[in-house]
Amino acid sequence: MSLTSRTLLLIALIVLLANVGLWSSDPLFRQLWLIPAALLLFGLAVEGWRQRRVGIEVAMAGDTRARLGRPLDLVLNWRASRATTLRFMAAGPAGVEIEPRIYTLRIGPDGAASHIAGLAVGLGRAGWPPLRGRVRGLFGLAWWTRGFRIPGEVRVEPDALGMARRAGSFAGGASRRALAGSGAELHELREYRRGDPLRSIDWKASARLGRWIARDRFAEQHLEIMLVLDIGRTSGIAISGLTRLGHYVNAACRFAEHAAQNEDRVGLVTFADRPLAALVPAHGLAAIMRLRTTLAAATSLPRESNPLPAAARVLAMCRQRALVVLMLDLDDVGSHGQLGQAVRLLRPKHLPVVCGLLSPELFDLRDGTARRWLDPFVSLAAAEQIARLRAGAAALRQLGAPVVLTAPAQFEETVFATYDRMRARRRV
Numbered sequence: 001m002s003l004t005s006r007t008l009l010l011i012a013l014i015v016l017l018a019n020v021g022l023w024s025s026d027p028l029f030r031q032l033w034l035i036p037a038a039l040l041l042f043g044l045a046v047e048g049w050r051q052r053r054v055g056i057e058v059a060m061a062g063d064t065r066a067r068l069g070r071p072l073d074l075v076l077n078w079r080a081s082r083a084t085t086l087r088f089m090a091a092g093p094a095g096v097e098i099e100p101r102i103y104t105l106r107i108g109p110d111g112a113a114s115h116i117a118g119l120a121v122g123l124g125r126a127g128w129p130p131l132r133g134r135v136r137g138l139f140g141l142a143w144w145t146r147g148f149r150i151p152g153e154v155r156v157e158p159d160a161l162g163m164a165r166r167a168g169s170f171a172g173g174a175s176r177r178a179l180a181g182s183g184a185e186l187h188e189l190r191e192y193r194r195g196d197p198l199r200s201i202d203w204k205a206s207a208r209l210g211r212w213i214a215r216d217r218f219a220e221q222h223l224e225i226m227l228v229l230d231i232g233r234t235s236g237i238a239i240s241g242l243t244r245l246g247h248y249v250n251a252a253c254r255f256a257e258h259a260a261q262n263e264d265r266v267g268l269v270t271f272a273d274r275p276l277a278a279l280v281p282a283h284g285l286a287a288i289m290r291l292r293t294t295l296a297a298a299t300s301l302p303r304e305s306n307p308l309p310a311a312a313r314v315l316a317m318c319r320q321r322a323l324v325v326l327m328l329d330l331d332d333v334g335s336h337g338q339l340g341q342a343v344r345l346l347r348p349k350h351l352p353v354v355c356g357l358l359s360p361e362l363f364d365l366r367d368g369t370a371r372r373w374l375d376p377f378v379s380l381a382a383a384e385q386i387a388r389l390r391a392g393a394a395a396l397r398q399l400g401a402p403v404v405l406t407a408p409a410q411f412e413e414t415v416f417a418t419y420d421r422m423r424a425r426r427r428v
Contacts, residue, residue, distance in 0.1 A: 001048070001120070001139070001142050001144055001145065002134060002142060002143040002145075003142050003145060004136075004140055004141060004143065004194055005045065005141060005214075005234055005420055006140055006141065007044075007141045009300050010036065010040055013036070014033050014036050014037050014040070015033075017032060017033040017036070018033040018217070021033055023338045026184075026209070027307030036370045038244045040141070040222075040377070042044045042181065043139050043141050044137075044141055046106075046128070046138065046139075047056060047137030047139060047141055047142060047337070048137075048140050048142075048144060050137070050145075050156075051084075051135050051137060051144040052082055054080055054081055055079065055080065055081040055134065055256060056079070056080045056081075056084075056107070056129070056135070056146065056148065057078070057079045057080075058077065058078050058079075058148050058149075058150055059076045059077050059150070059151060059152070060074070060076060060077075060078055060128070060132075060150055060152045061075040061076070061113065062074075062153070063077045064152055064153065064155060064156070065154075065155050065156075065157060066118075066120040066154060066156045066157070067119050067120060067156075067157060067158075067159045067160065067240050067242070068097065068119070068121075068122075068123060068125050068156055068157065068158055068159050068242070068246055068249060068250055069119075069120065069159055069246060069247075069250055070120060070159060070252040071117065071118065071119050071120075072096070072117075072119070072120055073115055073116070073117060073118075074092070074096075074115070074116040074118055074154070075096075075114070075115055075116075075119075075150055075330070076090075076113065076114045076116065076150065077111055077112075077113050077307070078105065078107040078111060078112050078113070078114065079107065079108075079110075079111040080107045080108055080114075081109065081299065082108065083106070083107070083108035083111075083134065084106075084108070084135055084136060084331070085104065085105075085106055085107075085135070085136035086104070086105055086107055086129060086133055086134070086135055086136075087102060087103065087133060087134045087136070087143065088102075088103055088132070088134070088148075089101070089102050089103070090114075090116045090131065091128075091129050091131060092116070092118050092128075092154075093126035093127060093128050093129070093153065093330060094122060094124075094126035095118065095120065095121060095122030095123065095124055095126050095155055095156045096118045096120055096121065096122075096126070096156065097118060097119045097121050097351075098116060098117075098118045099116070099117045099118065101117075101190060103116070111178070111400075114150065114162045114193050115297075117199065119241065119247065120156045120282070121241065121243070122156060122237070122243075122246070123156050123157070123158070123208045123249065123295075123296050123298065123299070124155075124156060124296070124297070124299070125153050125154070125155045125156075126150070126153055126154055126156075127150075127152035127154075127268045128147060128149075128151075128152070128154075129276070130147055130148070131147070131149075131150060131231070132145060132146070132147050132148070132297070133145075133146055133147075133148060134146070134253050135369075142356060148207070148344050157248040157255060157292070157294055157296050158249045158250055158252075158253040158295050160253065160254065160257065161253075161254040161257035169297075170412075172282050173283055177213050181413050188215075188216050188414065189213050189214070189215060189216075189390070190206055190207075190214055190387065191211070191214070192211075192212035192213060192214040193214070196214050199425040200214040200215055201213070201214055201215075202218075203216045210382065214365060221321070222262075222263050222264055222265065222283070223262075223264040223265070223323055223423065224265050224267070224281045224320060224321070224323070224379040225264055225265065225266045225267065225281065225322060225323045225324075225325065226266075226267045226268070226269060226281065226308050226314050226322050226323070226350075227252045227255065227256065227266065227267065227268050227269070227271070227320060227327070227329050228268075228269045228270075228271065228307070228311075228314065228323070228324060228325065228326070228327065228328070229245075229248050229249070229252060229268070229270045229271075229295070230244075230245075230248070230270075230271060230272070230305045230307070230326075230327065230328035230329060231245055231271065231272055231276065231298050231299065231300055231301055231305075232271070232300070232301060232303050232304060232305030232329075233272075233300070233301070233302055233303060233304060234329040235305075235328075235329070235330065236250065236300030239357055239359045239360075240359075240360060240407070240408045242408070242410070243300060243426060244324070244329065244357055245298065245299075245300050245410060246324045247295075247357060247408050249298060250412070251308045251327065251355075251411055251412045251415055252268070252295060252325075253288075253291065253292050253295060254412060255325070255415060255416065255419070256288050256291050256417070257288055257410075258288075258416060259419070260284070260285075260287070260288050262385060262423070263283055263324070264283065265281040265282055265283045265287070265289070266281055266282070266283070266287060267279050267280055267281035267282070267317060267318070268291050268294060268295070269313055269314060269317075270294075270295075270298055270302040270304050271301045271306070271307065271309065271310035271313075272304075272306075273304060273305065273306050273309075274306070274309050274311050275309055275313040277294050277298070278313060278317065279294060280317055280318070280352070281292060281318065281322070296365070296392065305328065305329070306338050307326065307328060307338055307339050307342040308338050308341055308345065310342070311324075311342035311345045311346050311349035311352075311416075312345065314346065314350070315345065315346070315349070315350075317348075318350065320376065321349060321350055321351070322350045322351075323350070323351050323353065323419070323422065323427075324346055324350045324351065324353065325353050325355060325415070325419075326352060326353065326354050326355060327355045327356075328343075328355075328356060329356060329401075330354070330356035330389055330392055330393065330405060331389075337352070339396070340395065340396065340399065343400075343401045344399060344401050344426065347400050348400060351401075351402075351422070351427055352401045353402045353403075353404065353418060353419075353422075354393075354396050354401050354402070354403045354404070355399065355403075355405075355411070355415055356403075356404070356405050357402040357405075357406070357407070357408055357411060358386070358389060358406055358407055359407075360407050360409075361407075362382045362385055362386050365378055365379060365381075365382035366379050366382040366383045366386065389405060390405070393405045393423060398420050402418060402422070404418055
């Protein structure tokens with residue numbers, strides 16, 4: 001129970017009346033304060049009895065599915081047997097951050113809805129925790145504490161690519177490239193150029209026109225792609241509102257959808273100190289849904305990550321040359337570290353692409369204004385960390401592995417652009 005300002009004012013007036021009565025010579029006036037005090041206690045007793053007889057029901061309305069990293073609107077439908085005023089502060093399900101705000105609404109038999117703004121930050125299913133609120137009494141003397149249980153659960157899934165979001169950024173179907181004299185579908189006839197293979201010459205067209213004419217045909221390419229995600233200890237570090245694992249999962253799911261548009265086959269390996277989940281490369285909607293289901297169950301594990309066993313697992317799963325996209329922490333980036341050894345292991349047969357996140361908070365710490373004596377040392381440490389990450393990325397490039405090291409806001413687009421560029425250049 002919490003007294004309202006009205007009740008506190010009445011108590012102050014009763015105390016004042018009692019003090020005045022102490023200085024009065026009239027015995028009746030001395031006992032006058034007992035009347036409002038008794039009325040106040042009686043009113044509180046009536047309120048307490050009545051609020052227990054008010055039935056209040058709450059249920060979740062709308063879609064219970066949320067996309068990782070996206071805001072969502074949680075709607076709670078309230079209904080009471082009698083008109084009353086309710087006040088509460090929502091506590092969201094695990095994996096959903098709720099805006100810290102007090103909600104006050106008038107509910108009755110007709111019902112009322114409260115909209116709660118949240119942000120999906122963790123994968124998985126979670127039910128609502130017990131919610132505690134306060135009901136305003138009949139006379140407005142006190143707020144009476146009540147507990148509520150909200151049925152149902154919220155399911156946070158990896159984000160989807162969204163055709164509307166990426167409309168026009170890539171063409172559907174297999175990627176095609178005009179190659180001289182190869183493939184099965186004719187692209188065009190053109191003048192023969194020095195260096196074109198002899199098989200590209202169209203002899204009939206050359207004889208008819210009296211000059212050398214070459215054929216260009218479309219060559220379709222369907223790549224094999226392995227997504228390798230780190231779910232070890234460092235994947236639970238938060239960057240820009242999401243954990244590293246959250247950014248990896250969203251980028252991997254959207255990347256798989258993008259690759260599926262080109263009819264490429266996509267596989268998956270998650271690892272910490274050893275390989276965990278593994279999916280053989282496949283194409284089509286069923287393969288994408290299987291990958292999304294696997295990543296939706298991924299959680300950060302309190303273990304130190306080692307990419308070497310994961311690289312060995314990729315070698316065992318992929319018999320032909322593949323594009324291996326590693327999404328992991330780039331702290332161990334030396335050529336002689338575990339990540340460098342993993343790149344060396346993959347490099348002869350496959351093309352590894354190392355993708356890591358560069359925290360914007362590091363730049364804020366490096367460039368921030370010093371206000372305390374410790375701030376210059378924090379700035380130097382942040383600058384050293386940024387330089388170390390960039391130097392490690394350069395070392396990986398020297399080993400022949402392209403590196404994506406960028407902030408979360410540009411992470412997905414940079415990974416997509418790297419993939420499209422390698423596909424166009426036929427690096428795989």
